Amino acid sequence: MAATPTIVATEGAHPLLYASLVPISPLTKVPRIDLYKPKALYSVGRNPRSDIPLVSQCIDWSLCTLQWDGRDEVRIVDLFSANGIWINRRRLTPGGSRVLQDGDTVFFSLCRLRDAPRHGENPPRLRYEVGENYAYTYHQYTDRSPPLSSIDQSAWTRLNELESSHRRIEEELEKLRREREDVLKERQSLRSACTPVVRAFRCRKTVAQDIRQLGGYPGATRPLCCFACGLSRTLSSEY
Structure with missing residues (x-):
């Protein structure tokens, strides 16, 4: 043998x-x-x-x-x-x-x-x-594989397998990152298109001034919510 x-x-x-x-x-x-x-x-x-x-x-x-x-x-x-x-x-x-x-x-x-080029020698x-x-x-x-011992040859083979797996995983992760960016962009675009028009609320002082100019609320007091100031206060006709 x-x-x-x-x-x-x-x-x-x-x-x-x-x-x-x-x-x-x-x-x-x-x-x-x-x-x-x-x-x-x-x-x-x-x-x-x-x-x-x-x-x-x-x-x-x-x-x-x-x-x-x-x-x-x-x-x-x-x-x-x-x-x-x-x-x-x-x-x-x-x-x-x-x-x-x-x-x-x-x-x-x-x-x-x-020396000078010989016949047929180029360069x-x-x-x-x-x-x-x-x-x-x-x-x-x-x-x-480079010329290796049998032990190192096994290590080289396994290392190549792991590197191939790593490259495949990195490619998949990159693909998922791109898909995620596309999803986020589309979601943001739809949110911007569907955003409701928010009414502008006047602050408490402005509301009080308007009430004084109108002579106050007749009758009982009524609650007015001032969203701009984040306060809820009962305004009476004494304004």
Whole structure:
């Protein structure tokens, strides 16, 4: 009976891992870049306060951000870098962005053409001006499992199930919130259309003045309710 192949977890492999930038050259000293849930925004640059600091003079102080939409897209956004970002050997427009695809090559820092394009080679090859080789292959694990141990694989599967349930519940809640807003708007509209006309009542002093001008009420006293003042008082002909 053939032995079951064992999955060897690579560096950074974790149930919360959703994307990785792995150095192309195994001999390079540049760091591997791993992105973990639930963090959705990573800053990259020479700034030591960056989420992913790259210590090299050929790296811009603020190079780019890596943005996850919480589902299936990871976008790289160039922060108007001077030395550039290259995706599949094409430079990303300064200030521009692009959704990364599994298997993309990502070059950070200043690059130039190595030599004239060879026959059938388009675009031409690139190389680094400075010694650091910040060249990566992008791997995405939003729809598949990273290389995990059997225990971590079970955790990853269950985590994905829970996240799918959470998204479904959030969508239902958003739908209910919109329905509630529509109901409240319609109710308010109907109430406004059906509001009765309220008669304006004069205050007690005004009523008393009118009675004096008319010479008072003849005969017995009678109760008059002054709604404007919120009082009920018996006014007699002595007014």
